[in-house]
Amino acid sequence: xxxxxxxxxxxxxxxxxxxxxxxxxxxxxxxxxxxxxxxxxxxxxxxxxxxxxxxxxxxxxxxxxxxxxxxxxxxxxxxxxxxxxxxxxxxxxxxxxxxxxxxxxxxxxxxxxxxxxxxxxxxxxxxxxxxxxxxxxxxxxxxxxxxxxxxxxxxxxxxxxxxxxxxxxxxxxxxxxxxxxxxxxxxxxxxxxxxxxxxxxxxxxxxxxxxxxxxxxxxxxxxxxxxxxxxxxxxxxxxxxxxxxxxxxxxxxxx
Amino acid sequence: xxxxxxxxxxxxxxxxxxxxxxxxxxxxxxxxxxxxxxxxxxxxxxxxxxxxxxxxxxxxxxxxxxxxxxxxxxxxxxxxxxxxxxxxxxxxxxxxxxxxxxxxxxxxxxxxxxxxxxxxxxxxxxxxxxxxxxxxxxxxxxxxxxxxxxxxxxxxxxxxxxxxxxxxxxxxxxxxxxxxxxxxxxxxxxxxxxxxxxxxxxxxxxxxxxxxxxxxxxxxxxxxxxxxxxxxxxxxxxxxxxxxxxxxxxxxxxxxxxxxxxxxxxxxx
Numbered sequence: 001x002x003x004x005x006x007x008x009x010x011x012x013x014x015x016x017x018x019x020x021x022x023x024x025x026x027x028x029x030x031x032x033x034x035x036x037x038x039x040x041x042x043x044x045x046x047x048x049x050x051x052x053x054x055x056x057x058x059x060x061x062x063x064x065x066x067x068x069x070x071x072x073x074x075x076x077x078x079x080x081x082x083x084x085x086x087x088x089x090x091x092x093x094x095x096x097x098x099x100x101x102x103x104x105x106x107x108x109x110x111x112x113x114x115x116x117x118x119x120x121x122x123x124x125x126x127x128x129x130x131x132x133x134x135x136x137x138x139x140x141x142x143x144x145x146x147x148x149x150x151x152x153x154x155x156x157x158x159x160x161x162x163x164x165x166x167x168x169x170x171x172x173x174x175x176x177x178x179x180x181x182x183x184x185x186x187x188x189x190x191x192x193x194x195x196x197x198x199x200x201x202x203x204x205x206x207x208x209x210x211x212x213x214x215x216x217x218x219x220x221x222x223x224x225x226x227x228x229x230x231x232x233x234x235x236x237x238x239x240x241x242x243x244x245x246x247x248x249x250x251x252x253x254x255x
Numbered sequence: 256x257x258x259x260x261x262x263x264x265x266x267x268x269x270x271x272x273x274x275x276x277x278x279x280x281x282x283x284x285x286x287x288x289x290x291x292x293x294x295x296x297x298x299x300x301x302x303x304x305x306x307x308x309x310x311x312x313x314x315x316x317x318x319x320x321x322x323x324x325x326x327x328x329x330x331x332x333x334x335x336x337x338x339x340x341x342x343x344x345x346x347x348x349x350x351x352x353x354x355x356x357x358x359x360x361x362x363x364x365x366x367x368x369x370x371x372x373x374x375x376x377x378x379x380x381x382x383x384x385x386x387x388x389x390x391x392x393x394x395x396x397x398x399x400x401x402x403x404x405x406x407x408x409x410x411x412x413x414x415x416x417x418x419x420x421x422x423x424x425x426x427x428x429x430x431x432x433x434x435x436x437x438x439x440x441x442x443x444x445x446x447x448x449x450x451x452x453x454x455x456x457x458x459x460x461x462x463x464x465x466x467x468x469x470x471x472x473x474x475x476x477x478x479x480x481x482x483x484x485x486x487x488x489x490x491x492x493x494x495x496x497x498x499x500x501x502x503x504x505x506x507x508x509x510x511x512x513x514x515x516x517x518x519x520x521x522x523x524x
Contacts, residue, residue, distance in 0.1 A: 036368070124352035131312055131346045132366045133338035 020216045027141045027215070037143065044147035048109035048211075052155055055108050056101060060159035063100060064166025067091065072175055081175070085182035086189040088167045092160050093190065093199040099247055101156040102206035106239035109151070110214035111232040113144050117218025118228035141215045148211025149204055156203035202250050209246060210239045265290040265422055265454040266311055270320035273306055280306050282478040283320070293448050293455040295469035295486075297462065297500065299509055302475045304458035305349075308424050311456070312344060313337050324422070342370055345415035345423045345453075349430065351407040353399040359386065359410045360395040366417045385413040389443065405436035412443065423447065425457040429464055441468055462501055466490070474500055476509050 068088055075081045117140065120126050129136040171177040190196060214235050221231035266288035273281045280303045288294045296304050309315040310322050313329045322329045324340060332340065353362050363382045367373060373381070386392040389409040399407050408428070415423065425444065429437050445468050447453050459465065465472055466486035474482040474489070474497060482489060482497045489497055499507030506512075515521070 119355075123350065123355070124348045125354055127314070128346075128348060128352040128354075130314065131341055131344070131348075132369070133341040134365075134369050 019220070020212070023216050023219065024212060027137050027145060030135060030138055031142070032138070037138070040139070040143040041146050041150075044143045045150045048105075048113065048144075048147050049151040049154060051112065052105050052108045052151070053158070055104050056155045056159050057162050059100065059104055060162030061166045063096060063159075064088070064092070064163030065170050066166075067096070067163065068167040068170040072171060072177075081177060082181045083185060084171050084177060085167070085184075085186035088171075089164065089186045089190050090195060092163050093195050095199075095247070095251070097156045097160040097163065098199050098203035098206055099243060101159045101203060102152055102210055102243045103240050104159075105148070105152055105155060105207070106210045106214070106236055106243070109148075110210050110235050110239055113211065113214040114218040114221070114232045114235040115228055117141075117144075117215060118221035118223070118231050121219070121221060122223035122225075122228065141219065144215050145208070145211045148207040148214070150207070152207025152210065153200050153203045156200065160199075198254060201254075202247065205246065205250065206243050209242050213238045213242065263290045264288065264323075265325065266456070267323040268307070268310060268317075268320065269323070271310060271317040271322060272319040273303070273310070273315065273317050279478055281317075281475075284475070284479055286473055286480060288454060288456055289471065290454050291448070291452045292470040293444065293457060293468055295465050295472045296456060296458045296475060297460060297465065297472055298458075298475035299460065299500070303478065304460075304475060305426055307475070308346070308426055308456065308458060311424060312341060312346060342366075342418055343421050345418070345420035347408065347412050347415050347423070347425045347428055349426045350404070351399070351411035353407055353411055353414070355399055358396050358398055359391065359402070362399070362410060363414045363417055366414065370418060381417070382413075385416055386410070388416070389413045390439070405432050405440075408432075408440070409436075409443075412440075416447070419451075420453065422454045422456070425455065427458055427460075429459055429461045437464070444468055462503065476500065481508075 068084060071087045071091075072081055072084050075084055075087070117126075120136075120140065126136045126140070129139060168182070171182055172179050217231040217235045217238070218228075221227045264287050266286075268284055268286040271281055271284045271286075272279070284307075286296070286307065296307055298304050306315065310317060311324060311329070313322075313332065316330055324344075327336075327340070329337070329340070353359070354365070357365065360382055363385050364378055367378050367381060371378075383392055383395065386395050389412055391406060391409055391413070394402060394406065394410070399410070402410065423444075428440050428444065432440060441464060444455060444457065448455050448468075457469065469486055472483060472486055472489055473480050476496060482492060482494060484492070489501060492498070492501075496508040498504070499509060
């Protein structure tokens with residue numbers, strides 16, 4: 001697998017993308033959704049989701065606060081502060097919610113999945129599974145990959161909710177925008193399918209990408225302390241880049 | 256090929272060569288493991304003892320030669336056949352490799368839950384019996400991080416025995432054990448062999464312990480089997496490489512120094 005040529009320079013990222021693709025095919029090569037597998041997926045959704053709640057809730061609230069602050073300031077120069085609720089909701093549902101949640105998720109849950117799988121490799125737990133005739137791809141990789149697809153949209157909804165709450169605090173309580181205008185404009189101008197569900201769809205795609213990269217880097221981490229540390233760093237970097245790149249493509253073509 | 260081998264052989268490695276990149280690990284190795292006996296594979300660190308075990312379990316494919324388990328070529332097995340064979344082989348890895356997110360009980364129960372359709376009440380009895388055999392029934396609700404290294408390995412042994420394998424492979428079972436745990440491990444390995452008739456392969460470099468449990472020994476050094484025989488035969492052997500290993504001499508046919516330029520050349524450069 002490792003030719004000297006493919007280990008250097010521009011070939012390396014190309015090789016890594018290829019490997020990640022092959023890895024994905026292998027991960028889903030054998031899908032048997034028995035009872036144990038469903039339970040394991042739900043367990044992982046709980047792990048990655050619950051672990052990320054604190055950071056999602058706090059960041060969501062403050063993003064809502066600061067976003068409303070900046071938007072209100074900008075809109076007041078045009079005398080259009082009535083639109084603050086609309087701008088807040090649209091930018092959150094369409095972009096900031098899915099993207100920021102995915103990147104925060106990569107930093108919190110993605111890294112821990114990478115470290116977990118890397119350590120399982122280093123401490124021979126993956127070998128032990130193999131030796132017990134249990135496929136680690138099926139038992140370890142698949143549930144963690146699918147958990148991200150479920151957890152990230154759910155976390156995005158929580159992020160959006162808290163951000164809107166932050167917006168309410170700033171616009172309605174501090175700047176005295178009338179609640180009727182705030183909510184009314186938001187309701188009229190936000191399209192449930194295109195804006196809201198479009199964002200949820202994006203976040204599911206991001207969840208898939210982040211958890212794919214997390215299990216991939218964990219799986220191929222060198223089985224040492226440094227190797228695992230490097231792999232977690234790679235997870236964050238690769239996740240952030242891929243999420244923003246895919247976000248542009250999805251936004252341009254879908255929304 | 257298979258027919259003219261004596262049927263008492265559980266495992267046979269024939270003409271096996273393995274290399275990692277440029278480095279040749281094993282070359283034209285022949286190693287036979289008789290059924291129902293304890294075979295020790297000895298050799299200095301890095302001589303390829305663990306590689307031998309990985310060949311037997313099919314985790315590693317030889318570049319040349321064949322590995323027969325129960326008369327069947329491991330390299331030719333389909334994935335499902337390989338899995339069936341692995342269910343019949345228990346492996347004790349060097350550090351136990353218990354799953355850190357499961358309790359001792361769940362670790363031992365995992366292969367049973369995965370590969371049998373037994374009701375949970377029966378699984379519970381089986382697991383407790385296995386843990387009792389290694390003396391750790393009382394620790395069944397503990398997580399591996401709450402146990403000492405020796406205890407972790409005993410739980411791992413219970414897990415390896417969960418499906419009642421016909422063959423047990425032990426990778427350095429004595430490394431880093433205190434004298435009491437070592438004695439207990441020795442007795443366990445011997446008893447399992449004697450009472451259940453489990454064919455056992457034990458890799459070790461603990462020369463002093465080998466005569467206490469092994470029926471037959473192989474010494475691997477320099478990529479091949481340099482000596483084999485019963486422990487008594489090896490104790491009395493005259494060959495230099497056997498003497499070096501059995502007596503623990505720092506230098507001899509197995510060199511103490513890693514290959515290098517002459518010392519004078521390096522110092523005066």
